[in-house]
Amino acid sequence: MPPGSDPLAERGAPARIKTGAYVLDDHELVRAGLRSVLRVAGIPCAGESGSAREAARRIPALLPAIAILDDLLPDGTGMDVCRSVRAVDPSIRCVIMTDGDSEAALIGAVTAGAWGCLSKEDDGAETVRLLRRILGGRTAFSPVFRTMLLRPAPRGSTADPRLLALSPQELRVLLLLGDGMSNREIAADLVLAEKTIKNMTSTVLRKLDLQHRTQAAMLIAGELARIAPTAWADRLGRPSATADAVTLALLDCVAESDGAGHAAENTREEGAHRLALALQAARPDSHFRDH
Numbered sequence: 001m002p003p004g005s006d007p008l009a010e011r012g013a014p015a016r017i018k019t020g021a022y023v024l025d026d027h028e029l030v031r032a033g034l035r036s037v038l039r040v041a042g043i044p045c046a047g048e049s050g051s052a053r054e055a056a057r058r059i060p061a062l063l064p065a066i067a068i069l070d071d072l073l074p075d076g077t078g079m080d081v082c083r084s085v086r087a088v089d090p091s092i093r094c095v096i097m098t099d100g101d102s103e104a105a106l107i108g109a110v111t112a113g114a115w116g117c118l119s120k121e122d123d124g125a126e127t128v129r130l131l132r133r134i135l136g137g138r139t140a141f142s143p144v145f146r147t148m149l150l151r152p153a154p155r156g157s158t159a160d161p162r163l164l165a166l167s168p169q170e171l172r173v174l175l176l177l178g179d180g181m182s183n184r185e186i187a188a189d190l191v192l193a194e195k196t197i198k199n200m201t202s203t204v205l206r207k208l209d210l211q212h213r214t215q216a217a218m219l220i221a222g223e224l225a226r227i228a229p230t231a232w233a234d235r236l237g238r239p240s241a242t243a244d245a246v247t248l249a250l251l252d253c254v255a256e257s258d259g260a261g262h263a264a265e266n267t268r269e270e271g272a273h274r275l276a277l278a279l280q281a282a283r284p285d286s287h288f289r290d291h
Contacts, residue, residue, distance in 0.1 A: 017063075018063045018064060018065040018091065018092065019044060019046065019063075019064070019065055020038075020043060020044035020045060020046030020047075020064050020065060020066075021038055021043050021044075021045060021046060021064055021065065021066040021067070021068055021131070022045075022046050022047045022048065022055065022058070022059050022062060022064040022066070022067045022068065023035065023038075023045060023047075023048040023049075023068050024048070024049055024050070024052070024055040024067065024068065024069045024070055024073070024078065024081060025048075025050060025068075025070040025073075025097070026050040026051070026070065026073050026074055027050070028050070030070070030120070031048050031050070034068060034127075035048070036124075037124045037127050037128060037131075038131075040124060040128060041128040041131060041132065043066075043131065043135070046062050046063075046064035046065075047059075047062045047064065050073070050074075051073070051074075051075055052073045052075045052076030052077065052078070052080060052081050053075055053076065055067070055069070055081050056076075056080075056081050056084040056085065059081070059085050059092060060085060060088040060089050060092070063089070063092070064092060065092070065093065065135060066092075066093050066094075066095060066131060066134055066135065067081070067082075067085060067092055067093070067094045067095070068095055068097055068118070068131075069081050069082060069094055069095065069096055069097065069114075070096075070097055070098075071096050071097065071098040071099075071102070071105040071108065071109075072098075077108070078094075078096045078097070078108075078109075078114075079096065079108040079109065079111075079112040079114070080112075081094070082094040082096065082109075082112040082113060082114050083112050083113065086112075086113050090113075093115040093134050093135075094112075094113070094114045094115060095109075095114055095115050095116045095117065095118055095130075095131075095134055095140065096108065096109035096112070096114045096116070096117045096118070097117075097118040097119070097120060098117065098118070098119060098120070099119075099120050099121075100119060100120070100121055100144070101119060101121070101142075101144040101145055101147070101148035103145075103148065103149075103250075105117060106141075106145050106250060106253075106254070107246075107250070107275065107279070110250070110253050110271065110272050110275050111272060111275065111276060111279075113268075113269075113272065115134050115139050115140065115268065116130060116133070116134060116139050116140035116141050117141050117142060117145060117254075118130055118140070118141075118142050119142035119144045119145070121142075121144055122142050122143075122144070126142070126143070130142065133256075136260055137260035137261045137264055138256075138257070138258075138259070138260050138264050139253075139256075139257075139264055139267070139268050140256075141253070141254035141256075145250075145254050146251065146254050146255075149167075149169070149247055149250055149251050149254070150167045150169065150170065150203070150251075162207070162208045162209065162219070163208075163219075165207045165208075166204060166207055166208075169200070169247050169248055169251065170200060170203060170204050170207070172190075172248075173186060173190075173197065173200050173201060173204060174204050174216060174220050175220060176189060176190075177201065177204070177213055177216050177217050177220065178216075178217045178220035178221050180217065183197045183198050183201060186201075190245075190248055191245075191274065192248055192249070192251075192252050192274075193252055193255075195255065195257070196248075196251060196252045196255055199255065200251070201213060204216060245278040245281065246275070246278040246279060248278075249271070249274045249275040249277075249278045250275060252271055252274065253268075253271040253272070253275060
């Protein structure tokens with residue numbers, strides 16, 4: 001019998017319908033809070049536990065539509081549970097929940113095949129919105145992760161103050177804009193979706209208080225002429241290309257799209273593949289920050 005198939009359906013009986021959400025967290029107060037959020041959203045609680053081993057056993061048996069998994073538990077991790085559940089029934093949509101905006105948890109969620117990553121910093125309304133996205137067959141990541149990924153690194157540069165508002169990733173896009181490249185060309189150069197580059201370009205223009213990409217190209221050209229390129233890059237604290245690629249891959253993963261069903265599944269798997277390649281390239285000389 002293939003993984004994820006329903007034994008009743010194999011015998012000709014109707015397949016069991018997946019419904020509700022399973023909650024895994026070792027703190028009772030957190031589980032109580034999530035039960036309240038689920039109740040407001042009209043999503044039944046299919047079960048709960050504070051043990052990773054118990055959850056890995058019970059979730060495939062209870063057949064919830066969603067499994068909300070705490071990232072760190074006394075006897076394992078939510079990512080381990082996610083992998084275990086997916087090996088038995090990949091149609092159960094797992095989502096990782098973490099404290100704050102941990103980049104390690106985000107990377108773990110994507111590589112484990114989760115449908116998203118929630119933050120305990122989110123309010124109830126945002127958590128409900130994200131869970132409904134997953135129920136609708138879409139990926140869902142807390143906005144705190146995009147904010148974290150675009151957070152500028154501390155630096156004491158004397159460069160144009162507007163440039164200091166940009167993250168290293170946005171600066172890289174700006175440099176390519178300065179080379180006259182289109183969004184499609186930048187996407188090909190960075191091995192990312194064109195939509196991601198379009199969104200990042202819009203963010204760059206907004207932060208620079210500019211209306212057109214031509215203005216942005218002129219700004220960076222003038223800055224490069226004023227400061228030697230290598231000194232400019234050092235002063236702005238640009239990361240290595242490999243670490244940059246990891247962050248860009250993560251940005252692509254957390255970007256919300258309208259695709260659902262098989263389209264969302266394919267996009268999720270492609271994003272995880274790109275991240276895995278970036279991690280492999282960065283592993284020898286990079287250490288990922290965990291906020």
